[in-house]
Amino acid sequence: MSRLFSAALCALFVFSMTTVDASAADAKAGAAVYKSSCESCHKTGMMGAPKVGDKADWAARVKTGMPTLLSHSTKGYTGKKGMMPAKGGNAKLTDVQIANAVEYMVQSSK
Numbered sequence: 730m731s732r733l734f735s736a737a738l739c740a741l742f743v744f745s746m747t748t749v750d751a752s753a754a755d756a757k758a759g760a761a762v763y764k765s766s767c768e769s770c771h772k773t774g775m776m777g778a779p780k781v782g783d784k785a786d787w788a789a790r791v792k793t794g795m796p797t798l799l800s801h802s803t804k805g806y807t808g809k810k811g812m813m814p815a816k817g818g819n820a821k822l823t824d825v826q827i828a829n830a831v832e833y834m835v836q837s838s839k
Contacts, residue, residue, distance in 0.1 A: 754795070759833030762826045766819045771834060777811015779838070787838035795828075798835070802827050 763771070763781070770778040779786040790798060800806075803824055805815035816822045822830075 754828040754832035756829065756833040756836045759826075759829030759831070762822065762830040763833050766817050766822060767830050767834065770817070776813075777808070778813065779834075781834050781837050784838055787835065791835055791839075795831070795835075798831050799824075799828055802831050 774780045806813045
């Protein structure tokens with residue numbers, strides 16, 4: 730097996746281990762992350778953040794799908810209504826914690 734092929738397989742394996750399975754997100758665990766890192770913006774609508782519990786505010790975002798919501802939440806996003814800093818400005822959060830918090834906010838806003 731060539732070194733290039735081996736390196737590609739290793740990179741693929743590492744990437745597969747670091748991606749978050751959106752279907753495995755845990756809203757219950759996300760409540761604590763929301764309270765500690767997300768609530769300051771998503772409770773008040775600061776910087777255009779969709780308010781948790783506001784169905785209309787979340788409807789269009791939910792339609793984009795969890796992979797898009799997770800990407801915007803982890804990498805950051807600037808849109809027509811506002812912006813989302815990467816990981817809500819808390820670089821210590823893991824992708825799993827972000828996924829759980831997003832799941833909590835989505836479930837609380839349906």
